[in-house]
């Protein structure tokens with residue numbers, strides 16, 4: 001696989017301190033790849049062969065059509081579907097289902113050009129994060145000051161840190177990472193409990209506190225679903 005064509009400015013991502021930094025990194029990569037595929041790479045034979053073969057997951061089919069123009073999208077989809085027709089459908093459909101072909105189709109449906117590229121980039125990005133956290137006290141502080149780390153990225157980053165962080169620093173790095181996820185989880189449990197309590201008649205007139213959007217924040221933590229955009233103030 002070609003070296004990454006997308007750049008991840010690690011300081012820009014960690015400076016924001018709102019939400020999960022690794023979700024911000026994913027968003028940035030998804031946008032960059034969707035723009036790349038439907039833009040300059042659309043006519044690049046190597047990329048087209050790969051997108052024809054792999055296709056995209058549901059999320060990234062939606063992404064490329066949101067980000068790219070109609071014609072590049074139609075061209076990408078047309079050759080991808082042509083490939084599906086050739087590779088997975090029998091010439092004569094009046095035949096028993098071909099187990100091998102169905103299995104191959106299922107495998108293809110679970111691959112995604114963008115997911116695969118991102119997976120590769122993330123490992124690269126995490127090596128930089130580990131290195132910075134180890135050697136740069138300012139970055140370590142910025143890391144600790146993140147709003148939270150979501151559940152999925154807590155698991156992923158912790159697992160990869162076992163390979164990427166030297167053994168003597170693994171407990172410290174895990175503490176920084178786990179604290180960001182655990183504190184958020186505890187906060188969400190509190191807010192969600194309060195939210196539920198507000199439906200009790202005995203709570204009538206009580207303050208909702210921070211609990212009004214507890215469900216939305218739960219989903220952001222549990223499944224990476226972004227908070228709904230706040231209505232823009234009238235100009």
Ligand SMILES: [Zn+2]
Pocket residue numbers: 020021022023024149150151152153224
């Ligand atoms: Zn995340």
Ligand SMILES: [Zn+2]
Pocket residue numbers: 056057058059060112113114115116
């Ligand atoms: Zn995908």
